[in-house]
Amino acid sequence: MDEVVGTRGAAGVGAGAGNEAGVGAGAGNGAGGAAGTGADARPADEVVGISHLTVSYDGAEALHDVCLSVRDRRILAVIGPSGCGKTTLLRSVNRLVLEEPRAQVSGQVTLRGRDVARMPAEELRRNVGMVFQEPSPFPFSIWRNVTYAPRYFGSTPKRELDGLVREKLELVGLWDEVSRDLRKSALRLSGGQQQRLCIARAIAVDPQVLLLDEPCSALDVNATATVERALARLRERYAIVVVTHNIGQARRIADEVAFMSEGRIVERGTAEQVLDHPRRDETRAFLAGWR
Ligand SMILES: Nc1ncnc2c1ncn2[C@@H]1O[C@H](COP(=O)(O)OP(=O)(O)OP(=O)(O)O)[C@@H](O)[C@H]1O
Numbered sequence: 001m002d003e004v005v006g007t008r009g010a011a012g013v014g015a016g017a018g019n020e021a022g023v024g025a026g027a028g029n030g031a032g033g034a035a036g037t038g039a040d041a042r043p044a045d046e047v048v049g050i051s052h053l054t055v056s057y058d059g060a061e062a063l064h065d066v067c068l069s070v071r072d073r074r075i076l077a078v079i080g081p082s083g084c085g086k087t088t089l090l091r092s093v094n095r096l097v098l099e100e101p102r103a104q105v106s107g108q109v110t111l112r113g114r115d116v117a118r119m120p121a122e123e124l125r126r127n128v129g130m131v132f133q134e135p136s137p138f139p140f141s142i143w144r145n146v147t148y149a150p151r152y153f154g155s156t157p158k159r160e161l162d163g164l165v166r167e168k169l170e171l172v173g174l175w176d177e178v179s180r181d182l183r184k185s186a187l188r189l190s191g192g193q194q195q196r197l198c199i200a201r202a203i204a205v206d207p208q209v210l211l212l213d214e215p216c217s218a219l220d221v222n223a224t225a226t227v228e229r230a231l232a233r234l235r236e237r238y239a240i241v242v243v244t245h246n247i248g249q250a251r252r253i254a255d256e257v258a259f260m261s262e263g264r265i266v267e268r269g270t271a272e273q274v275l276d277h278p279r280r281d282e283t284r285a286f287l288a289g290w291r
């Protein structure tokens with residue numbers, strides 16, 4: 001592919017993605033553009049680039065001029081009050097929002113520099129892994145859950161499927177717990193095991209980015225810890241965006257944190273910057289309310 005990284009709004013995205021100086025700038029309306037460095041300002045390891053994304057449902061704005069960059073082998077945690085647009089943001093990356101009849105969308109989302117709106121659906125599905133709040137394994141065996149996408153896409157030769165199942169289950173820390181039960185129904189697993197299985201299923205075709213929408217909110221503390229350990233391992237391989245209501249979780253696992261409010265990215269930076277030294281009053285108020 002010879003598409004150029006960064007067409008519309010590239011400057012804003014680059015700054016938003018960015019380096020120390022840009023981290024805050026990209027959050028603001030137009031402030032990112034002030035960097036004025038054009039497409040070059042985008043980080044070389046950007047996997048998902050969101051530029052000036054505005055989404056409305058029946059005229060009511062859910063996202064406003066969002067610029068954000070998701071970088072390879074990092075965990076970006078998205079936090080913010082209920083209804084601020086976190087799920088809408090994730091659904092914009094895998095194009096579900098564009099397919100929603102009530103939604104009006106402007107701006108651009110790119111995956112490795114390519115506009116997701118123009119990507120073939122199968123390619124997009126293959127490259128964007130999604131995990132939801134409620135563990136939702138398919139009502140099949142554990143083995144079939146993990147091999148579902150590789151068999152669908154034909155991405156792994158049949159003789160290598162067993163090895164793939166083991167590799168992915170090891171990555172999510174589930175192999176030792178289920179290696180003798182691979183043919184048993186996934187529905188017999190505990191909630192935490194089911195969620196790790198869903199993560200294994202989502203990474204079975206090695207997506208470019210893994211999106212998780214409050215993956216632990218239905219789990220207890222111990223199961224949450226197993227998912228967090230899994231994410232720490234996956235961070236070595238994938239770009240990850242995790243929406244979380246749990247500030248402690250953001251602190252434990254995130255490289256970067258984006259705080260959203262009323263459809264805007266209010267503040268973004270390293271976990272330490274945003275959670276321990278927030279610059280904006282809105283962020284401070286949100287964090288104070290959480291403690
Ligand atoms: N399919 C939809 N149709 C109409 N309005 C929607 C739709 N999805 C989201 N919204 C609205 O868009 C806004 C953002 O919703 P979204 O679900 O993205 O927020 P959220 O931050 O994920 O909230 P929560 O923390 O409760 O999951 C809300 O006002 C919501 O009511």
Ligand SMILES: [Mg+2]
Nearest residue numbers: 086087088213
């Ligand atoms: Mg949500």
